[in-house]
Amino acid sequence: MKKITALLLAVFILASFFQTLSYAAGKINIFYDNKPVEFSPQPVTISGRTYVPIQPFFNKLGANLYYDASNRVYTVYFQGDYLKFQVSKGILNNLSTGKRITVGYPRYYGQYYMPLRSVMEFLGHSIDWIGRDSKILIHSPKQFIPVINYGPLIPKSQIKSYAGRSEVVDVDNFEAQMKYLYQNGYKALTLKDVENFLNGKKINDKSVLITFDGGHISSYTYAYPILKKYGLKGVLFVETASIGRYSSHVNWSQLREMYDSNVMDVQSLTHDLNKFDGGYKILQARPSEIIKDLKISKQLIEALVENKVYALAYPYGIYNDAIITYAREAGFKMAFTIKGDSIKRNSDIMALKRSNIYNWMSLSQFIKTLEKC
Numbered sequence: 001m002k003k004i005t006a007l008l009l010a011v012f013i014l015a016s017f018f019q020t021l022s023y024a025a026g027k028i029n030i031f032y033d034n035k036p037v038e039f040s041p042q043p044v045t046i047s048g049r050t051y052v053p054i055q056p057f058f059n060k061l062g063a064n065l066y067y068d069a070s071n072r073v074y075t076v077y078f079q080g081d082y083l084k085f086q087v088s089k090g091i092l093n094n095l096s097t098g099k100r101i102t103v104g105y106p107r108y109y110g111q112y113y114m115p116l117r118s119v120m121e122f123l124g125h126s127i128d129w130i131g132r133d134s135k136i137l138i139h140s141p142k143q144f145i146p147v148i149n150y151g152p153l154i155p156k157s158q159i160k161s162y163a164g165r166s167e168v169v170d171v172d173n174f175e176a177q178m179k180y181l182y183q184n185g186y187k188a189l190t191l192k193d194v195e196n197f198l199n200g201k202k203i204n205d206k207s208v209l210i211t212f213d214g215g216h217i218s219s220y221t222y223a224y225p226i227l228k229k230y231g232l233k234g235v236l237f238v239e240t241a242s243i244g245r246y247s248s249h250v251n252w253s254q255l256r257e258m259y260d261s262n263v264m265d266v267q268s269l270t271h272d273l274n275k276f277d278g279g280y281k282i283l284q285a286r287p288s289e290i291i292k293d294l295k296i297s298k299q300l301i302e303a304l305v306e307n308k309v310y311a312l313a314y315p316y317g318i319y320n321d322a323i324i325t326y327a328r329e330a331g332f333k334m335a336f337t338i339k340g341d342s343i344k345r346n347s348d349i350m351a352l353k354r355s356n357i358y359n360w361m362s363l364s365q366f367i368k369t370l371e372k373c
Contacts, residue, residue, distance in 0.1 A: 027134050028042070028043045028045070028050060028134050028135075028136060029134060029135050029136070030043065030052070030116075030135075030138065031135060031136070031137050031138065032061060032138045032140070033138070033139065033140050034137070037057070037060050037061065037138075038060070039053065039056035039057055039059070039060045040056060041053055041056070041108070041109040041110075041111055043116070044106075044108055044113060046106065049115055049116075049117070050115070050116045050117065050136060051106060051108075051113035051114060051115055051116065052113060052114060052116050053109075053111035053112070053113050054074050054076075054085055054105070054111070054112050054113065054114050055067060055074065055111065055112075056111065057114075058076050058078060061078065063076050063077060063079075064076070064078075065077075071086075071088070072087040072088045072112075073085065073086050073087065073088075074087070074112075078123070079123075079140070079141075079200070080096065080199075080200030080201055080202070081094055081095075081096045081097070081123065082094070082095040082096050083095070083123075085103075085105070085112075085114065087105045090102055090103055090104055090105065091103065092114075092119060092122065094122070094123070101118065101122050103115060103118060103119065116136065116138075120138055124141040124202050125138055125139060125140055125141060126138075126139045126205075127139070141202045141203070141205065142202075142203055142204070142205045142207065143344065143345060144342040144344050144345075145189065145194060145197060145203065145207055145208070145209055145342055145343040146207075146208050146209070146342045146355065146369065146370045146371075147208070147209040147210075147211060147336070147342060147343060147352070147353065147354040147355060148208060148209070148210055148211070148354070148355055148357050148369065148370070149211045149212070149213060149336075149338060149355065149356050149357065150169055150174065150210075150211070150212045150213070150223070150356075150357055151165075151167030151168055151169070151212075151213060151214060151216070151356075152165075152167065152168045152214070152216040152218050153168070153169055153170075153171050153174050153216075153218040153219070153222040153223055154168045154169070154170065154171065154218065155170075155171050156170050156171070156172055159359065166358055166359075166360075167356065167358070168359060169357055169358070169359045170359050171218075171222045171226075173359060173361075173363075174223070174226065175226050176363055177357070177363065177366050178226050178227065178229075178230045178232055179230060180363060180366070180367065181230065181232060182230035182231065182232065184206065185206050186206045186207065186208050186232075186370075187203075187204045187206060187207050187208070188207075188208060188209070188210050188227075188232040188233040188234065189203070189207050189208065189209045189233075190233060190235075190265065191209075191235060191265060191267070191310075191311050191334065193207070193209075194209060194334070194343060194352070195334065195349075197343070197345070198343070198345065198347065200345070208370060209235065209343070209354075210227070210232065210233070210234040210235070211234065211236075211237060211313070211336065211354060212234055212235070212236045212237065213237050213269055213313055213338075214237070214238070214239065214242075214249075214269065214274070215236065215237075215238035215239060215242055215243055215249045215250050215255075215269070216248060216249060216250075217247070217248055217249055219236050219250060219258075219264070220250045220254045220257075223236075223264075224258050224261075224263060224264060227263050227264070228261065228263050232263075233262070233263055233264070233265070234263070234264050234265070235264070235265045235266075235267055235311070236255070236258070236264050236265065236266050236267070237267050237268060237269040237311075237313035237336070238250070238255065238266060238267075238268070238269055238301070239269045239270055239271065239272065239273075239274040239297075239315075240268070240270075240271045240272075240296070240297045240300045240301060241271050243255065243300075252304045252305070255301075255304070255305050256304070256305050256306070259305050259306075259307055265307070266301055266305045266307060266309075267309055267310075267311040267312065267313070268294065268297040268298055268301060268309055268311070268312050268313070268332070269297075269312075269313045269315065270282070270293055270294060270297055270312070271293045271294070271296040271297040272293060273285060273290065273293050273315050274315040274316070275315070276316070280315065280316060280318055281315070282314070282315050282316075282318055282323065283318065287322070287326055290323065290326045291326050291329050291330050294312065294326065294327060294330035294331075294332065295330045295331065297309075298330060298331055298332070309331075310331070310332055310333045310334060311332065311333075311334040311335065312327050312332040312334070312335040312336070313335070313336045314335060314336065314337055314338075316338070317336075317337040317338030317339060319335070319337060319350075319351060324350045324351070327350065328350070333349070334349050334350070334352065335349075335350045335351065335352065336352045336353075336354055337351055337352065337353055338353075338354050338355075338356055339353040339354070340353070340354075340355045340356070341353035341355065342355075355369050357369070
């Protein structure tokens with residue numbers, strides 16, 4: 001009787017095992033950013049959850065991986081993160097962020113497996129499951145930063161006075177755009193965030209860099225309070241020769257106030273080269289004049305606003321290899337054009353692209369710019 005009972009129990013356990021574990025060969029197709037990911041041994045499904053073998057999976061994604069067999073620890077370098085899979089303890093540590101989660105690592109077919117969704121979401125990825133096609137779609141963290149750039153902000157009642165000036169934007173339109181960013185969970189980045197992104201750090205899926213060119217008084221009277229209202233930040237590039245000199249421009253105390261409030265960073269649009277008079281002044285100036293001008297701008301902002309100046313906006317977005325060299329010699333480590341595109345991970349830090357925002361843009365066109373620039 002005992003033998004019969006033991007036999008029935010063994011059959012029950014084996015049946016439960018095969019119901020719980022299924023070998024997913026030919027059934028589950030995994031895609032990473034729309035590209036198929038094939039490895040062996042293939043995924044298994046345990047109680048409805050998909051598990052993949054740690055080493056073959058990350059090798060296929062191009063990660064650097066080392067396995068310490070004596071301690072059963074995988075060390076993986078993947079997309080700027082150092083990961084430690086401690087199999088014996090059931091722990092996954094992200095040494096780059098200091099975060100950790102508890103994870104089960106079952107062993108099948110001579111490999112340690114990991115729960116795909118739990119691990120990839122822990123690493124900032126998103127996952128979609130298309131049941132009818134047996135597809136798992138893994139989406140990597142955002143790989144670009146949209147940069148939106150503004151000129152003067154003008155009340156609607158005064159817009160007609162600026163006919164022919166495509167760079168001006170109606171204050172109401174600007175506020176509607178900032179309100180959209182706020183309501184839809186966008187994070188306004190700093191220049192340091194951009195630098196970290198270019199060095200491999202992840203960013204929020206909804207991130208944006210907001211910039212303003214010229215130092216127009218509207219950056220203080222309109223942009224500053226609206227950004228503050230919605231908890232956003234911006235970067236103001238100023239032509240220092242105009243600061244406090246004209247009523248149409250901000251003064252130094254206003255710049256200092258915006259910077260001290262942690263709402264607006266202040267960087268350079270040169271000292272006196274943002275001009276067009278029969279030609280672009282920056283292209284007409286001698287190399288020594290350009291370097292001197294850039295140094296003056298940097299020194300003035302650092303002295304009167306008391307912030308670190310290391311970013312330059314090229315006048316009219318104009319630059320070439322020589323101008324980049326002059327900018328570096330003057331102490332600049334980052335520079336922006338106005339070419340309509342976004343910042344990618346492989347972007348040249350001295351030629352970062354921005355998209356100008358125009359008054360004719362509807363809110364839907366503004367949204368498309370965020371998503372496609």
